Amino acid sequence: MHQGGQEPDWLDEDEMQAWMALVRLLVRLPSALDAQLRRDASITHFEYQVLAQLSMAEGHTMRMSDLAQLADGSLSRLSHTATRLEKRGWISRATDPEDGRYTIATLTKSGMTKMVATAPGHVAAVREHVFEPLTTRQVQQLAAIANRIVGSIDSDTGPA
Amino acid sequence: MHQGGQEPDWLDEDEMQAWMALVRLLVRLPSALDAQLRRDASITHFEYQVLAQLSMAEGHTMRMSDLAQLADGSLSRLSHTATRLEKRGWISRATDPEDGRYTIATLTKSGMTKMVATAPGHVAAVREHVFEPLTTRQVQQLAAIANRIVGSIDSDTGPA
DNA sequence: CTCTACAACTTGAACGTTCAAGTCATTCCC
DNA sequence: GGGAATGACTTGAACGTTCAAGTTGTAGAG
Numbered sequence: 001m002h003q004g005g006q007e008p009d010w011l012d013e014d015e016m017q018a019w020m021a022l023v024r025l026l027v028r029l030p031s032a033l034d035a036q037l038r039r040d041a042s043i044t045h046f047e048y049q050v051l052a053q054l055s056m057a058e059g060h061t062m063r064m065s066d067l068a069q070l071a072d073g074s075l076s077r078l079s080h081t082a083t084r085l086e087k088r089g090w091i092s093r094a095t096d097p098e099d100g101r102y103t104i105a106t107l108t109k110s111g112m113t114k115m116v117a118t119a120p121g122h123v124a125a126v127r128e129h130v131f132e133p134l135t136t137r138q139v140q141q142l143a144a145i146a147n148r149i150v151g152s153i154d155s156d157t158g159p160a
Numbered sequence: 161m162h163q164g165g166q167e168p169d170w171l172d173e174d175e176m177q178a179w180m181a182l183v184r185l186l187v188r189l190p191s192a193l194d195a196q197l198r199r200d201a202s203i204t205h206f207e208y209q210v211l212a213q214l215s216m217a218e219g220h221t222m223r224m225s226d227l228a229q230l231a232d233g234s235l236s237r238l239s240h241t242a243t244r245l246e247k248r249g250w251i252s253r254a255t256d257p258e259d260g261r262y263t264i265a266t267l268t269k270s271g272m273t274k275m276v277a278t279a280p281g282h283v284a285a286v287r288e289h290v291f292e293p294l295t296t297r298q299v300q301q302l303a304a305i306a307n308r309i310v311g312s313i314d315s316d317t318g319p320a
Numbered sequence: 321c322t323c324t325a326c327a328a329c330t331t332g333a334a335c336g337t338t339c340a341a342g343t344c345a346t347t348c349c350c
Numbered sequence: 351g352g353g354a355a356t357g358a359c360t361t362g363a364a365c366g367t368t369c370a371a372g373t374t375g376t377a378g379a380g
Contacts, residue, residue, distance in 0.1 A: 010283060011286070011287075018299045018300070018302055019290070021302070021307050022302060022303070022306050023232070024232060025306035026186065028309075028310050029313065030186050044366075049183075064329065065329080072184060072187040073367090074367085074369095075328070075329060076329085076330080076331090076367080077366085077367060078329095079329065079330055080330090080366075080367075081366085081367095083330090099328095099376075100328095100376075101376065120169055127171075128316070129312050129316075130179070132312065133308040134308055134309070138301070138304070138305050138308070139175065140174070141298070141301045142178055142181070142182060142302075142305050143177060143178035144298070145294060145298050145302050145305075146178075146182050146185035148293040148298070149188075149189060149289060149290060149293055149294070150184045152289050152292065153192045153289055224359065225358060233337090234337085234339095235358070236337080236338070236340095236360080237336085239360055239361085240336075240337075240361090241337095243361095255345095259346075260344080261344075261345050261346060261356095261359075262345095263359060
C-alpha cells in the first residue's frame with residue numbers, strides 16, 4: 001500500500017502495455033482451455049482439476065478440504081462440483097471413518113476411465129497454447145513470474 | 161508411449177511445475193483483482209474494463225461492438241453488463257444516428273465520477289500484485305510471453 | 321460429563337456468464 | 351423496389367460460482 005519509495009498514481013507506458021497484455025492472457029487462456037474441455041469432454045476446467053488431483057492421489061482418494069486447496073477453489077465450490085461429479089458417476093463421497101468431520105472423495109473406476117480419455121486432449125491443448133509458442137527459457141521465466149505474483153497475493157490474504 | 165516425435169503425451173517435470181504455477185496465477189490473480197473492486201467499488205473487473213475503455217475514448221463514447229472487443233468479452237456479455245451499468249446511471253445507450261444497426265454507449269458524468277473514484281485503488285492493487293513483486297526485466301518478459309500465448313490462441317480461433 | 325468453540329462440510333438463493341434464439345437495420349443483387 | 355443475406359445487438363433460460371447461513375462432529379475447558 002505504501003512502500004517507502006515513490007508510488008505514482010498511474011502506470012507508465014511500458015507498464016500499461018505489459019498490463020494490457022497480461023489482462024488479455026488472463027481472459028483468453030482460461031477460456032480457450034475451458035472451451036477445449038467443454039467441447040471434447042463436456043467438463044469444466046475446475047472439474048478436470050478435481051478429477052486430475054484425485055487420479056494422482058494415493059488410492060485415488062482425498063479429503064474434500066485438501067482437494068479444495070490443491071484445486072484452488074473454495075470448499076463450497078468443490079462441494080457443488082462434487083455433487084455434479086457424483087451424479088455423473090465419476091467420484092463418490094463418504095465420511096472419514098477416522099474423523100467424522102471430514103469427507104473423503106474417491107475417484108470411481110468410471111471416473112478413472114474418463115480421465116484417461118480426457119487427459120491427452122487437454123495436455124495437447126496446453127502444449128499448443130503454452131509450451132509451443134514459448135522458448136524453454138520463457139517457460140522458466142513464466143514459472144518464476146507466476147510464483148512471484150501468487151506469492152504476493154498469498155502474503156496479502158490467507159497464505160494457507 | 162512418447163518421444164515419438166516432437167509431441168510427447170505428457171509434460172516433463174519442468175513443464176509440469178511451470179504449468180501448475182501458471183494455473184495458480186490464472187486462478188488467483190483475477191480473483192484477487194475482482195475482490196478488490198467488489199470490496200472497494202462494488203463493481204466487477206469486466207465492468208471496470210468497460211468503464212475504463214469508455215473513459216479513454218473520444219467523447220467518452222464507443223460502439224458496443226468495438227467496446228466488446230477492447231474489453232475482451234462477447235457482445236452478449238457486454239449487453240447484459242451495459243444493462244446493469246445503465247441502471248446504475250454510469251452509462252447510457254443510444255442507436256447510432258449514422259447507422260441504425262449500431263448502438264453507441266456513452267459514459268455519463270456520474271460514470272466518470274465513479275471512474276475517478278475507483279481507478280486509483282485499482283491501479284494500486286495492480287501495482288502491488290503485479291509490478292512490485294517483479295523486476296523491470298520480468299515485466300518485459302511477462303509482456304512478451306503473454307503476447308506469444310494470446311497470439312497462439314488468436315491464430316487458432318478468430319484472430320479478430 | 322456437559323458446554324462452548326471451532327472446523328468441515330452442505331445447502332439455497334443471488335449473481336454473472338454463456339448459449340441459443342430472436343429482432344431490427346442495412347446492403348447487395350436481381 | 352422487393353427479397354435474401356448479413357451484421358449488431360437483445361433477451362431469457364441454463365449453468366456455475368459466490369455468499370451467507372445452517373448442520374454435524376470433535377476437542378478443550380470447567
